[in-house]
Amino acid sequence: MQTKSGWAPARGVQVLGAERVGGRWLISVVGRQEAGSCPACGERSTLRHGWYIQHLQDLPVQGAVMTVKLRMSRWRCRNAECERLTFAEPLPDIAAPHAHRTRRTAELVELFGHGVGGRPGERLMKRLGMPASDDTILRQLKRQVAARSAKTAIRVAGIDDWSWRKGCGYGTIVVNLERREVVDVLPNRSAAGTANWLSKHPEVEIVSRDRCGLYAQGAREGASHARQVADRFHLLQNLRETIETQLTRADRSTGRALLPTSDGEDESGAAIACSPRGQREVAEHRHLARQAQRLSRQTIFDRIRALHDARVTACDIARKTGFGRRSITKWLRLIAPCGATRRRAKAMLAGRLPGLSVASLGGRLRPWPRSVPRDQTPRLHRQFLPPGAAPGEVARRQRQCAASGAQIAKDRRAVLAAMTEPWSNGQTEGQITKLKLVKRQMYGRAKLDLLQARLIGAA
Ligand SMILES: [Zn+2]
Structure with a gap:
């Protein structure tokens, strides 16, 4: 056996030697303290009662397992009134009491x-x-x-839901947005559960949540002093969808054509005529490609409709055509093939709203909710209503717009906070992605305690 003083697992101990035993390293270490303090009465004692030996697993050496054989003193308490007769020498730097491995x-x-x-x-x-x-x-x-x-204290909490299985059974995740780490995972999604959690954490000052009313209510009940912030992403998404619906010529949910379909082709034709000579061929090619794409979409649509009219089920149509059953079901709800309406709407949106940003949108948003109760056509709506839309369609869209505006007006303070506060639920959404990954890694066998253990405080 050879002495290797540099191998000491912590200060306060002396290495006696290292030896290789059956493919493992065994380090013999002895405590150097000459006295100890009784953990019960605090009396210092130099009266050694004996020794005790503890085996601890430590970091490997040259890829081999290393065990530390620790010989520590056991002291006798000198205080006659103390309930403890003997006590062991504590080793806070090396390992926790009764541990099988070192702290590191x-x-x-x-x-x-x-x-x-x-x-x-x-x-x-x-x-x-x-x-x-x-x-x-x-x-x-x-x-x-x-x-x-x-012992976790949290000032800014991001709250959102996640699903145990898609569409059935939801849980809640709470994220510390300042430290960017998961604080808790709750088994259900309810206002009462959220309120209960928040009431146990009175230090929470800001609650960032999605636009689902449950968490807003939970935050009102459990942390009435906390400032609520609506999630900026969902706010903008809802707003964008509303505006897109106003701009599309065919409603995405029903496929009703609001404008003649030849209009788009005329636009393309005019674009080709106006193009410089060098770009003319490219523009013409794009136009032909778009036409071919539209034709192919129409052919597929006609085939699906013909099969459906011949009383073939959606599953069989999916098998025959090679498309997904969901796509087939969606197409069967339409009376015309859904095309690039979304893309076209985005292009129109970009043209009409140059430099659209959160700040400018906030400016546009503020007068909007106020104008809704007076039943006026909101400015945004009037601006984006497609020309030539049928009068009934105008009224329907106005109602849609008013409903969106009323929803925002109901949650006005949180919506305005979303425009002014730096907090958003983006971080929470990211943690939910991680939660899903962890959940799937465990093949659906994990229960809540393990999910909490894997996520809470993970670096
Ligand atoms: Zn004592």
């Missing part, structure tokens, strides 16, 4: 647990010379998470 190894076990979970973690750790069972990894993970979540 336990940290790695936790990191592997967070990163890859139980069984993959077990395989990786064995290969790296730190064998630990999947149960050990998960137990360590859950223990650390319980200790961490008890």
Whole structure:
């Protein structure tokens, strides 16, 4: 046996030697303290009662497993009134009481647990010379998470829902938006559950949530002092969809043509005529390609309709044509093939709203809700109404617009906060993507405690 003083796992201990035993390294270490303080009464004692030996798994050496054989003193308490007769020398730097591995190894076990979970973690750790069972990894993970979540303080909370299975059963995720980490995962999605969680965290000052009324109500009940911020992304998405619907010539939900279809072709023809000579051929090619695409879409649409008229089911049509069943069902609801209306609407939107930004949209948005209760046509609506739309269609679209405006007006303070506050639920959405990944890695077998352990405090 040869002394290697540089191998000490922490200060306060002396390495006696290192030896190779059956493919493993065994480091013998002894405590150097000459006295200890009783944890019960605090009395200092130099009266050694004996020794105790503890085996701890440590970081591997040359890829081989390393075990630290630790010989520590056991002291006798001198205080006659103390309930403890003897006490062990504590080693806060090396390992937790009754631990089987050193602190630095336990940290790695936790990191592997967070990163890859139980069984993959077990395989990786064995290969790296730190064998630990999947149960050990998960137990360590859950223990650390319980200790961490008890002392977490949160000022800005992002709240959103996630699904156990698509469309059935939802849970709630709470993210600390300042530290960009998951704080809690709740098993359900309800106003009461959210209010209950927030009431246990009175330090929350700002709640960023989606436009679902449940979380708004939960925040009002559980943290009435907190400022609510509507999610900017969903706000803009709803607004964009409303504007797009106003701009499209065929309503996406019904496929009703609002303007003659030849109008687009005329525009393309005019564009070709106006193009410079060099670009003329390119423009003509694009026009022909678009025409061919439209024709092919029409052919497919006609075929699907013919099969449907011949009482072929959507599943059989999907099998015959090679399209997805959902696409077939969607197409069967239309009376004309849905085309590039969305793209065209976007192009029109870009043309009419140059330099559209959140700030400028905020400016446009503010007068909008106020104008709705007076039943006036909102400025945005009047601006974007497609020319030549039928009078009934105008009224329908006005109602749509008014409904969107009323919804925004109802949530006005949170919507305005979304325009002025830097907080948004983008980070929460990102954490939900991670939650989904972790959930799928576990093949649907994980319960809530494990999901919490894998996500809470993960770096
Ligand atoms: Zn004592």
